[in-house]
Amino acid sequence: MDHSDPLERATKPRNRGETWTDEQFRAARDSDLEERTVDVRSSVIAALSCLLLAALLTSGKIVEIAERQELGDTRDRQLAVAERLDQVANFFSLNRPYDLILDIRGAGKDVGERVDDLSALAASTTTVPPTTSAPTTTAVPGSTSSTTTTTTTLPILRTITAGRPLTVYVAGDSQAEYLGQAITTEHPDWDLEVEIADRISTSLARPDYFNWPAELAAVMDDRSPEAVVLFIGANDHQDMASAAGSRLVEGSPEWRAEWMARLELTLDLLAADDRHVFWVTQPPMRDGDLLEGVALINELAAPVVAARPHVTAVDIWDLFGGDGGYVDDITTDDGNTIDARVDDGVHLTRSAASEVADLVFDEMATVWDFGD
């Protein structure tokens, strides 16, 4: 009997108990499943054609990725190629299906993703009058030195109750995720309603990628949270584009002035009678360049925050090593040593985020009455 012939298998009678061996069965089954192969030349041409066609179909995404690169010659080159590709795709309408799928999905619904420009926002935002304030001191867990936080002594805004919990909006880059989760869970006896808005790779430096001022303005308008916790700055160590389109080199006087202006705009549009903002400083970073970058951000942010009575700085620099440099572990208030940073030497661990959350809670307690 030819076991590879289906007709023969079907028609030949079998005795009860007679079985095929595994090999016979597999041979019969696999003979129906031979895959057609393609010659190498045709395969390679097909693969390259496929990649080219896919690039044209997704040219919008490629342009977006190129735009996100740090300002510089590499970005300019990538953007030039991407835009040329997009022009070709546009000519043949090859990029329409991709845009259609995005529209159906409702992607890019955040205001911050859709608005590139800061100028309209700057024109409509009222500058908060600067104020000088007496610094108060907050003890930093596990640190031998005290960390200074600057706040104007304000009357308690209100008493928080279960019927009227405190609405908290935690915003920032990827660091904001764990901090937001810690704020959500670490004080179960407080009545908090927390919304976490972490947007990976975002910064104030690149509103073309994600426009935080526009996003915050929209959120304040829509939901008006009473507490806003901002944890952003680690991605700001890059060149910026000015309103006029010129490139501002990181660290230059023009760059510093522009970044401070953006922070001022961001904090001013958050000002409201019943709202308080908590600006979390950056911790030291393991990478030398990044360490310099965040130190600069902290230096520029300090006077901007200090000049605004509705903003409190939560300084975590010393908690994570301070001027002594980056540390992997920290000692908590109760004497435990915890891993402070994940493997990338940037992000805080959940435990470390809990420590930061505790500092935020300490500041919140000076603004609202939680009935403790």
Next chain:
Amino acid sequence: MLFPTFTFAAFFAVVLPVSWVVRQHATAWKLFVLSASYLFYGYWDVRFLLLLAGMTVVNEIAAIAIHRSGNARVRKVLVITAVIVDLLVLGFFKYYGFFLDSFDSVFGLSGPALTVILPVGISFFTFQAISYVIDVRRRDCPPAPLLDFAVYLSFFPQLVAGPIVRATEFLPELRANRVPDSLETGRAVVLIGRGLFKKVVVADFLGRAVVDDAFGTPGEYGALDILTGIYGYAIQIYADFSGYTDMAIGIALLLGFRFPQNFDRPYAAVSVQDFWRRWHITLSRWLRDYLYVPLGGNRRGRSATYRNLMITMGLGGLWHGAAWTFIVWGLLQGGALAIERLISEIRGQPDIEFDAADVRIRELARLHSGAEVDAWREDPTSPVPFSPLEVRRLWLGRLITFHFVCAGWVVFYAGTIEGGGLSAAGDMFTGLLSGWTTTPELLNPLVALVIIGAIAVQYVPPLLGRQLSAMFSTLQPTLVSIGFAVWIMVVVALGPEGISEFIYFQF
């Protein structure tokens, strides 16, 4: 660079045609592929290249020395030395902090605090290097020329997250200098397309929509959401890892190499033993051949068998990460395997290779007429004529196994959380005890559809998948090219913003 990125597409668009242009010239091709692989790996961190090159040279020297030695004792010493060196390298880069913390906790001994960066893929290529020197010692393969071995160890499709390809599978193809004149392009496209969808759409979606929140703040959610998170993670880790493997196998096919299968519908497993024959198959067989069998396997009595299972799976858990939770997870798997074995022995069931289709055919033939069996073979996608009792036992086994595996994943996930530990897993389990009437926030129709769909796909008969693949391969290359480009567009459009790193990269 990650597979599902435009950067890799640009890289591969150059490597693929150049590779085939120079393929006729064996040495030139090997040098080109080696350079491309080093470029691929160096994209993460140039310093990693020193490690890879160093491992290549050390293991090659060891293999040559082992092969040349005629003295069995010397060969044994050499292979043990090579394995120890490999494990020390792995131990330093991956487990230094873990061992330091553990010794400090247990013995109060502290050591120098170092910041050790974990090289991507070190667990995978270290295991490949170990299998190479052991196979040389066992005379399963002769030592390869340095260039060949360097290509094997660094070959970019499988370098950073497997599958763990044996030297005996890869090196003969290099040695033969065989130049294929045709490729299984259809199968490659199906694999890459499927892998892309699983990773970019399914895994990343579930991670962001459900898993991160459920595991991050379990106290904020009711039991239904916790359960959704657990199921979601089971699907996420499967889609993430098997998606990567599918792409790796498909890319290797386009370069003319056939990699072993690494996943075989693991959530259709009827027992834990069956699960480990379907999940990360290349790791399972590595552990079996290089750890379990050398320890004695099941040849030295019941107690020794259970001990060997626990050691093998415990170390298998440790391989995944430097945390006690991974060891606990591994020991749970080992314990389950031991219990299943004990039950089988009590019932008097033989220890047979569990291949569902073929074993059942043998059993069926004793119960049904030849015509019924043949009719089933004519159409293997039709329901198998099992007895109702057999069907019930089959599905009960699947239900129990799936939920045991999911419970294990909760412990596993806890190990991936910095400072998480078993308490993080405990939070998830206690979250299941209450809040069943709480309105779910994470569970919605789309999430349910993705989870149920992903599980349902596990039950599609493999034969049907192969029939579809065979049918797909008959299409004209032009049609395949256009269809696949459209598929890539759909995946990119449906994927979330940004691509998260593969879960298994951290191992």
